Amino acid sequence: MRPILLKGHERSLTQVKFNREGDLVFTCAKDNVASVWYSINGERLGTFEGHQGTIWSIDVDQSTQYAVTGSADFSIKLWKVEDGTNVFTWKTKTPVRRVEFSPAGDRILAVLDGVMGYAGSVSVYELKRDAQTQEVVDVVEQPLFDILTREGFEIAAVAAWSFGGNYIVAGHKDGKVSKYDGHTGDFVDAAELHTQSVSDIQFSPDGTYFITSSRDSAARLVDMETLEVLKTYETDCPLNSACITPLKQFVILGGGQDAKDVTTTSSREGKFEARFYHKIFQDEIGRVKGHFGPLNYVAVSPQGTSYASGGEDGFVRLHHFDKSYFDFKYDVEKSAEAQKHMQELESAAA
Amino acid sequence: MSEVSVPPTQVLENPDGTKTVVSYRVENGKKLRVTQKVREIKVTEKVNKSVASRKHWKKFGAEANSAPGPDYSTTQLGEELLLRLGTSWKKLEEEEEQKAKEAKGGEKLITCRTCGGNHYTMHCPFKDTLGDASAAAASSAAADPAVESEAAAGALETGSIIGGKYVPPSRRAGARDPSSNNNFDAYRDQRERDDAKTLKIMQLNENADENTLRYELLFPFGRIPKVVVVRNRETGRSRGIAYVTFETEEIAETALNFLNGRGFMNLILNADWSKPKVKE
Numbered sequence: 001m002r003p004i005l006l007k008g009h010e011r012s013l014t015q016v017k018f019n020r021e022g023d024l025v026f027t028c029a030k031d032n033v034a035s036v037w038y039s040i041n042g043e044r045l046g047t048f049e050g051h052q053g054t055i056w057s058i059d060v061d062q063s064t065q066y067a068v069t070g071s072a073d074f075s076i077k078l079w080k081v082e083d084g085t086n087v088f089t090w091k092t093k094t095p096v097r098r099v100e101f102s103p104a105g106d107r108i109l110a111v112l113d114g115v116m117g118y119a120g121s122v123s124v125y126e127l128k129r130d131a132q133t134q135e136v137v138d139v140v141e142q143p144l145f146d147i148l149t150r151e152g153f154e155i156a157a158v159a160a161w162s163f164g165g166n167y168i169v170a171g172h173k174d175g176k177v178s179k180y181d182g183h184t185g186d187f188v189d190a191a192e193l194h195t196q197s198v199s200d201i202q203f204s205p206d207g208t209y210f211i212t213s214s215r216d217s218a219a220r221l222v223d224m225e226t227l228e229v230l231k232t233y234e235t236d237c238p239l240n241s242a243c244i245t246p247l248k249q250f251v252i253l254g255g256g257q258d259a260k261d262v263t264t265t266s267s268r269e270g271k272f273e274a275r276f277y278h279k280i281f282q283d284e285i286g287r288v289k290g291h292f293g294p295l296n297y298v299a300v301s302p303q304g305t306s307y308a309s310g311g312e313d314g315f316v317r318l319h320h321f322d323k324s325y326f327d328f329k330y331d332v333e334k335s336a337e338a339q340k341h342m343q344e345l346e347s348a349a350a
Numbered sequence: 351m352s353e354v355s356v357p358p359t360q361v362l363e364n365p366d367g368t369k370t371v372v373s374y375r376v377e378n379g380k381k382l383r384v385t386q387k388v389r390e391i392k393v394t395e396k397v398n399k400s401v402a403s404r405k406h407w408k409k410f411g412a413e414a415n416s417a418p419g420p421d422y423s424t425t426q427l428g429e430e431l432l433l434r435l436g437t438s439w440k441k442l443e444e445e446e447e448q449k450a451k452e453a454k455g456g457e458k459l460i461t462c463r464t465c466g467g468n469h470y471t472m473h474c475p476f477k478d479t480l481g482d483a484s485a486a487a488a489s490s491a492a493a494d495p496a497v498e499s500e501a502a503a504g505a506l507e508t509g510s511i512i513g514g515k516y517v518p519p520s521r522r523a524g525a526r527d528p529s530s531n532n533n534f535d536a537y538r539d540q541r542e543r544d545d546a547k548t549l550k551i552m553q554l555n556e557n558a559d560e561n562t563l564r565y566e567l568l569f570p571f572g573r574i575p576k577v578v579v580v581r582n583r584e585t586g587r588s589r590g591i592a593y594v595t596f597e598t599e600e601i602a603e604t605a606l607n608f609l610n611g612r613g614f615m616n617l618i619l620n621a622d623w624s625k626p627k628v629k630e
Contacts, residue, residue, distance in 0.1 A: 037425075042420050
């Protein structure tokens with residue numbers, strides 16, 4: 001496995017995303033420019049220029065026509081992916097920490113920071129699209145609704161859409177995870193899953209369960225309907241991101257010690273590695289080294305054939321898995337397969 | 351010339367799926383028959399329509415004026431990584447580390463001049479008993495020039511000071527002169543590839559990358575520490591040459607016999623030592 005290093009950013013990466021077909025990689029960093037790359041060879045297709053501050057988050061819609069970025073300059077920008085033109089800019093009250101398209105691409109959620117007297121919210125903005133071409137024909141400037149931070153909760157750090165855009169799941173700075181109706185913004189449920197800030201929420205490919213990562217060094221696989229913890233992955237360092245791999249039953253966790261402690265320890269002790277855990281057995285099954293700062297985000301392509309990690313060191317490392325990754329199986333999996341094969345043979349003979 | 355009639359080209363279908371093309375031409379007044387055996391292979395690659403259309407998008411933003419293909423300033427290939435999946439990966443890694451440590455310890459970073467042990471001379475536990483003996487040997491050597499060479503040889507084992515005089519490493523017995531041309535190892539960079547174990551494989555298919563070579567061509571030869579495909583720096587296209595380093599010279603030799611003249615991905619390979627062997 002030979003990683004491709006993408007060195008397009010001058011400052012630490014904040015988010016890395018694949019599009020639906022996995023052929024493009026979108027990256028944003030603390031410098032003011034977001035980039036889009038071809039995943040096959042790491043060639044940069046272009047940059048989205050226009051923000052005045054750190055871009056905290058980026059997302060791309062299902063048809064790879066539009067990208068959205070949320071920035072610390074109090075704005076959300078909608079871009080055309082094909083030529084990098086800025087289609088629309090929403091002004092917000094506070095910095096935007098996370099943006100995401102709903103699966104249908106007709107709504108955008110934005111996590112607004114709770115600063116300057118604002119309570120912090122998850123706001124949902126609406127787009128009107130042409131039914132045929134999926135082109136955006138109209139943009140609603142005012143948010144559809146704001147989910148203000150509730151009493152007894154700290155502000156939300158991250159949020160994500162569930163299957164079909166039916167629910168919004170938000171991860172809070174105090175480790176709580178809350179669930180809201182995706183159409184009205186009504187509160188549905190909440191659970192205390194972590195003891196420290198939730199740093200990332202990423203959904204499974206089918207949108208029925210998700211993985212949370214937290215600064216308390218644990219990642220949890222959570223059912224979307226019940227908010228019940230299905231699996232827990234314990235590590236030895238604060239986590240910044242976690243994702244669920246399609247194709248294979250793994251999860252990838254990324255993290256490392258706080259950025260402020262990095263200069264005081266060697267990169268070996270910093271634990272700046274992507275960790276692979278088996279999703280079902282919860283064992284750590286491998287690590288990938290390479291970054292010399294904490295991993296701020298890990299993303300896996302929807303095909304499950306490659307993954308990218310963005311680090312505090314300003315690099316994106318794009319890995320295409322090789323054969324050994326796809327061949328790996330637990331002994332129990334192998335024996336189960338052999339048994340199944342034998343049964344098939346027997347039934348064929350009978 | 352034109353009066354020499356040329357029979358039309360014949361195409362024969364062979365039972366094994368190949369075609370035999372027999373064509374005639376006239377050259378210098380001689381009629382020549384050319385027989386070619388051709389096998390047609392159709393390679394289909396399925397690409398998503400939208401992905402294919404995105405491949406032709408024009409670059410924009412900071413990349414608006416850049417040439418097609420990855421730009422070396424923003425895109426680089428990292429070092430080869432080994433993702434070893436398994437529940438016992440931690441154990442394996444620890445073992446490897448231990449081995450590396452042992453190998454380092456085997457070189458003996460510190461050597462005692464008195465007893466040759468792995469500690470400083472001043473901390474030698476045999477200082478009192480052995481220290482006098484070596485000093486006596488040195489003094490006796492100085493007194494009797496006839497046994498000097500013998501004493502020097504003895505002193506070599508214990509250290510580099512003969513009769514209280516420092517002898518530079520290049521002057522010591524058994525040292526090689528770095529300025530002479532007949533030893534290549536003297537100032538050799540450890541990172542350089544070991545030509546004794548490295549083959550140069552030419553006439554490779556352009557589509558064969560390192561992984562393809564590893565898994566489809568070189569898998570019978572055990573662990574392959576290094577495969578490098580020579581590429582065009584600008585376009586990243588393979589130039590059809592690869593350097594492959596094997597574990598041992600013997601494996602490299604069997605690989606050479608096996609690979610030279612063998613067909614791989616429709617081309618006949620040409621393998622050779624990466625540098626011609628010096629005849630002894």
